[in-house]
Amino acid sequence: MPLAMVTELTEAAxxxxxxxxxxxxxxxxxxxxxxxxxxxxxEQSTKKQRLGEVLLQMGLVGEDELLPFMEQxxxxxxxxxxxxxxxxxxxxxxxxxxxxxLQAIAMFLVRGRLTVAMADPQxxxxxxxxxxxxxxxxxxxxxxxxxxxxxxxxxxxxxFSVDAVTADLCSESIELKPDxxxxxLTTIDSLIDGSPIVNLVNYMIVHAVRQGASDIHxxxxxxxTIVRFRVDGQLREMLNPLREFHPAIVSRLKVMxxxxxxxxxxPQDGRIHLQVEGRPIDLRxxxxxxxxxxKMVLRVLDRQNVTFNLDQLGVPPHQLNTIKKxxxxxxxxxxVTGPTGSGKTTTLxxxxxxxxxxxxxxxxxxxxxxYQLEMINxxxxxxxxxxxxxxxxxxxxxxxxxxxxxxxxRDAETAEVAIQSALTGHLVLSTxxxxxxxxxxxxxxxxxxxxxxxxxxxxxxxxxxxxxKVCPHCQxxxxxxxxxxxxxxxxGDRRRQFVRGxxxxxxxxxxxxxxxxxxxVMSVSPALREVISSTPNLDAIREIYRQQGGTxxxxxxxxxxxxxxxxxxxxxxxxxxE
Numbered sequence: 001m002p003l004a005m006v007t008e009l010t011e012a013a014x015x016x017x018x019x020x021x022x023x024x025x026x027x028x029x030x031x032x033x034x035x036x037x038x039x040x041x042x043e044q045s046t047k048k049q050r051l052g053e054v055l056l057q058m059g060l061v062g063e064d065e066l067l068p069f070m071e072q073x074x075x076x077x078x079x080x081x082x083x084x085x086x087x088x089x090x091x092x093x094x095x096x097x098x099x100x101x102l103q104a105i106a107m108f109l110v111r112g113r114l115t116v117a118m119a120d121p122q123x124x125x126x127x128x129x130x131x132x133x134x135x136x137x138x139x140x141x142x143x144x145x146x147x148x149x150x151x152x153x154x155x156x157x158x159x160f161s162v163d164a165v166t167a168d169l170c171s172e173s174i175e176l177k178p179d180x181x182x183x184x185l186t187t188i189d190s191l192i193d194g195s196p197i198v199n200l201v202n203y204m205i206v207h208a209v210r211q212g213a214s215d216i217h218x219x220x221x222x223x224x225t226i227v228r229f230r231v232d233g234q235l236r237e238m239l240n241p242l243r244e245f246h247p248a249i250v251s252r253l254k255v256m257x258x259x260x261x262x263x264x265x266x267p268q269d270g271r272i273h274l275q276v277e278g279r280p281i282d283l284r285x286x287x288x289x290x291x292x293x294x295k296m297v298l299r300v301l302d303r304q305n306v307t308f309n310l311d312q313l314g315v316p317p318h319q320l321n322t323i324k325k326x327x328x329x330x331x332x333x334x335x336v337t338g339p340t341g342s343g344k345t346t347t348l349x350x351x352x353x354x355x356x357x358x359x360x361x362x363x364x365x366x367x368x369x370x371y372q373l374e375m376i377n378x379x380x381x382x383x384x385x386x387x388x389x390x391x392x393x394x395x396x397x398x399x400x401x402x403x404x405x406x407x408x409x410r411d412a413e414t415a416e417v418a419i420q421s422a423l424t425g426h427l428v429l430s431t432x433x434x435x436x437x438x439x440x441x442x443x444x445x446x447x448x449x450x451x452x453x454x455x456x457x458x459x460x461x462x463x464x465x466x467x468x469k470v471c472p473h474c475q476x477x478x479x480x481x482x483x484x485x486x487x488x489x490x491x492g493d494r495r496r497q498f499v500r501g502x503x504x505x506x507x508x509x510x511x512x513x514x515x516x517x518x519x520x521v522m523s524v525s526p527a528l529r530e531v532i533s534s535t536p537n538l539d540a541i542r543e544i545y546r547q548q549g550g551t552x553x554x555x556x557x558x559x560x561x562x563x564x565x566x567x568x569x570x571x572x573x574x575x576x577x578e
Contacts, residue, residue, distance in 0.1 A: 022051050022073050026061060036060050050145075071142060076121050078142040081105070081151045088155070089207070090114070093134045096156045102126045103148050105155060112136055117143035197248045200241065201256075205283070207238070208300055209276045214341070215300065218253075220246045220293035232468050232515050233341060236508050250287070250294050257285040265289055272298075279304050284368060301370055306346055308353045308373075313346070316556075319521040323462060326523060327351050327429075332459035333422040335409075337434040342465050343517050344431045345370055348405055351429060352376060355403055363399060365392040366407035381407065389414040397421060406430040412447040419449055422457040435577060436553060437461035437522035438541040445536055455524075455533035463520040465553055465574050467566045468512035474504035475511075480568050488554070488576055492562060500567040516565055518556040518575065523548070 023041065026032040032040075032055070040055050055061045071078035087108045094106040094116070103119035104126065114136035120126060121140035131138050204227060208216045213229035220226075225246040227239035241249065254261045257270025270285040282301040287294050307313065310320065326334050334351075336344045349371060356362055356375050367381040367389070379396070381389050389406060390413040396404055408431050409415045422428045434440045440461045444454050477497040485494050501511025524532075528544045557571035 022069055026055075026066075026069060031061055067142070067144070074122065074142060076140065076142050079107075079117055081117055081143050081147040086151070086155055089210070091155045093136070094130060095133070096152070098129075098133060099156075100152055102130065103145055104130060105143070105148055105151055106130075106134065107141075109136065113139050115139045115141060117141055117148060119143065119145035119148050197245065197252055200245075201249060201252050204239065205274070205281075205298075205300075206276055208298075209281055209302055212302075212305055213300055216296075216298040218246075218249060218296040218298075220290065220295065222292070225249065231508075232510075232512055233466060234468075234510060234512075236510075246293055250296055253285055253296055253298070254287070257283070259285065259287065264294055282371075284370075303371060306371075308346065308349045308371075310347075310350045310354055313350060314516055315519055319519050322460070322521045322523050323351070324354075326460040327355055327427070329427060329459050331422060331425045331427050333419060333428045333430070333457045334459050335430055335432050335440045335461045337432045337437060337440045337461060337463045338465060339433060344464065345407075347462065347464065348429055348431065349373065352403070352405060355427075360402045361400055362403040362405070363396045363401045364405035364407070365389055365396060366405070390417050393417045393421065397424075397426075401426055403427045403429070408432070409444075409447075412449070415444055415447045415449050419444070419453050419457045422459075423453065434463070436542075437463040437520050437550075438538055438545060441532060441536065441541055442538050451536050452533050454536075455529045458524050458532070460521065460523040462522075463553060464517050465557075466515045466517050467557060467560060467574055468510075468570050469514045469516055469565055470499050470567050471501040471504065471507035471511055471513040473506040473513070474502045475499045475564075476502055484568075484572070488572055490558065492558065496562065498561055498568045499564045500569060511567070512570065516560060518553055518560060520551065520553045520556065522550055 023032065023037045027034060027037055040051060040058060040060060055066060067078040067080060086105065090109050091106050093109075093114065094102075094104065099105060105117045107115045107117055109115075114130075114134055116127075116130055116138055118126065118140045119142075121142050127138050127140055204216060204218075208229050211229060211231055213231050214233075215230040217228040217230070217235065218225060219228070221243065223243055224240040225243060226237060227241070228235045228237050230236075251261050253259075254268070254270065256272045256274075259268045259270040266289065268285075268287045270287075272283040272285065274281055274283070280303065284299040284301065286297045286299075288297075310323065315323065336347050338344050352362060352364070352373065356373075358375075361377070362375070363377040363379065365379045365381050369378045369380050372378060377399075379392055381387050381392050389408070389410060393404070393406060393414065394417060404418075404421055404426055406414065406418055406428065409418055418428050418430055432440050432443055434443050438461075440463070441454060441458065444458075445451055477499055479495075480498055482494065501507060501513075503509035503511045507513045522528075522545050525544070525548060528541065528548075531540050531544055553575040554571070557566070557575045558568075560566045561568045561571050
């Protein structure tokens with residue numbers, strides 16, 4: 001995809017029945033004298049090169065002056081090559097040896113169409129070979145042979161990275177225009193018209209989506225702005241634009257998110273709807289004033305990157321059957337627990353997708369509404385001072401709901417209204433921030449909800465975590481130390497092999513690629529109801545759960561590690577607690 005300086009890519013001139021020769025055009029334009037043209041033609045006959053290349057080598061014409069005339073002569077779009085127009089992730093689609101022999105550089109990829117700079121873009125044999133090598137439809141553009149030769153020595157070096165995007169930026173080139181907010185980043189024209197800052201912001205967004213990032217962090221530093229992506233739950237540093245560009249980047253994002261550009265002293269929130277390579281993406285923006293400037297965090301909501309299907313979430317069959325029995329109940333309270341970023345919303349949305357039908361009225365109250373679902377009435381909490389979870393929930397009860405989803409039970413008032421809703425014939429789904437399923441019950445009791453109400457209303461609790469999977473490209477077997485197995489009370493075969501990732505380019509040297517969820521599913525049985533209503537202590541609740549055959553998050557993590565899906569170290573870091 002085009003980067004910061006792609007503004008130089010121009011439209012191909014229309015073909016005509018008569019074209020003036022290149023030398024004549026340059027003479028008529030006053031860029032070349034007759035004498036110099038004669039000298040260049042003489043040199044051309046000796047070197048057997050194109051006239052344009054000879055003129056450039058002799059210093060008679062500059063590249064910026066020459067390219068538009070060559071473009072018109074050939075009827076093919078042209079480009080002046082430099083770092084800012086080449087995507088480091090795309091260039092290596094074409095092997096270096098082939099790039100040198102074909103005199104071509106793969107520049108950027110948009111909607112499955114690969115733009116390639118070529119010294120001979122009219123050579124159909126070369127174009128066909130590049131299509132065969134890359135597997136993409138080719139859009140050839142003209143570049144000078146000398147420019148391609150110079151760039152080939154750079155773009156295949158290990159240090160040619162995404163920081164090249166900012167190489168051509170200068171303070172004079174910053175131009176901010178409050179243009180169309182609903183950006184379409186899939187067309188070349190939309191990026192040609194943008195300023196370097198606009199294209200830099202677009203570049204960050206597109207690459208975050210391509211890498212499956214959940215968040216983009218843009219932080220002011222002393223010398224540089226630091227851009228980091230959160231991928232598989234871990235932050236990775238991706239870009240380091242110069243510090244002086246930070247205000248322009250922040251302003252651009254505020255314009256896109258319809259935020260107040262002039263206000264820099266208080267936090268703000270915004271939202272962006274755009275197209276990235278043909279699919280809709282939502283970005284939630286949050287700004288936070290710091291001593292060095294405003295920090296921006298963009299939550300990337302990509303519907304293609306998540307699935308709202310319970311059967312495809314990787315829930316083991318015995319736990320999946322238990323969850324489906326819970327949501328088949330006509331009324332009661334179902335809770336999903338876990339820390340921020342553990343996939344609770346995805347689980348709730350998947351349950352709702354399974355339940356929705358024309359015969360059910362399903363209403364949600366969320367802050368914020370992350371994904372918009374068909375046939376679901378979603379309400380944004382916090383949009384006004386009176387729009388609290390508890391107040392909205394009371395209003396929902398007057399809307400004749402069958403199923404209610406509460407984004408989070410944050411306080412005693414919301415907990416009380418949610419429990420009362422479950423007791424009066426509604427199925428209520430919500431989330432809590434607790435370490436395991438049993439702790440959800442004691443959390444409700446700590447909020448002041450009577451134990452007999454919790455006992456009567458609660459249907460079940462699902463606790464979950466996300467574990468990073470071992471990178472398949474660099475995984476190696478290993479034997480964990482015995483003292484580690486002793487510490488975590490591992491009851492399996494202590495002589496077995498586990499796997500872990502060494503770290504490679506594919507996984508950014510993290511050893512992990514992708515994530516998988518582990519679940520702890522506790523259905524409230526009659527025995528558990530009796531414990532909750534009579535002696536509701538955590539140990540007693542956990543004991544009943546174990547007697548019912550329930551497994552803990554740590555045990556489910558062990559199973560995934562034994563299968564070679566994740567590493568034992570990841571299981572310990574995410575699920576183990578004394």
